[in-house]
Amino acid sequence: MPEKHPDSPYISAKEEWFERYGSYITSRNQWRAAALIMALTVCLSLTINIIQAMQHKVVPYVVEVDKLGKSVAVKRADQAEPVSARIIQAEIANLIVNWRTVTADIGLQKKMVQRMSSFVIGAAQGAARGWYQANNPYERGQKFLVEVDIKGIPLPVSSESWRIEWLETVRNHSGVAVSSTKYEATLKVRISPPTTDSQIIRNPAGVYVTELSWAKLLEQ
Known part of the structure; x- marks a missing residue:
């Protein structure tokens, strides 16, 4: 105290x-x-x-394809397997068809343009935009139709680049062929697994074309 x-x-x-x-x-x-x-x-x-x-969190997915290489199912997985060459080849072929086809069905044409746009980024996106500006498919569809026939599966030319050939047949609205032209294109591909629901719906395999160049074939 x-x-x-x-x-x-x-x-x-x-x-x-x-x-x-x-x-x-x-x-x-x-x-x-x-x-x-x-x-x-x-x-x-x-x-x-x-x-x-x-x-940002990356969620891996496994993409199942049918015999034609088209995506039919998407599943979550702890570890996503590498995208096979068959899937890349199928996506490249689909891209060419969606890009170069011209139809009188405006709704279908719009979907094809959107599908093609979901697979191109970088320089390829700019090249595709320039093509559409010079060859408006909605205006072309009022005069004639363009049918695209892929000639063989796309072949690799390097670890990232692929080459594809196709035949474009121009027809009038009566179905009569006006001309046929062969083309070839070289595409540089990059794989980016989807990270969002919208990417899974639009591009489930994550196959993107970063560079795109094309030309007419001399042999017609």
Whole structure:
């Protein structure tokens, strides 16, 4: 117990106050410190959760194809297997058909343009856009139709590039052939697994064409 000072009532009163209320003050300060630590912990936890939610997460999928190489099913997998050459060949062939076909059915034509656009990125996207600007399929469809016949499966020319040939037959609206022209194209392909639901629907195999060049074949 603190020593009393009878000659100084003020000091005695101060010592008595500290003796009675000092423990309360100490306890209050301890609770404040604990509450502050808890608040900082909650803020830190929320910040980490927000950062994790904002990060892009890649979800692997397995794409099943039929005998023609068309995508028929998509499944989640812990580890997605590499995209086979057959799938790449099928997607390239589909891209050419959707790109160069001209039909009088405006609804179908629009879907074909959208499908083609889902597979081209980078320089290939610019090349396709330039083609559509110079050869508007909706305007062409009012005068004639273009049928695309793929000549053989696409063949690899390097680890990333593929070559494909096709025949374009132009017909009038009576079905009479006006002309036939053979073409070839070289496409550079990149595989990017889908990460969103929209990408899974539009391009489930993640096959993208990054470069695209084409020309008429001399032998007609």
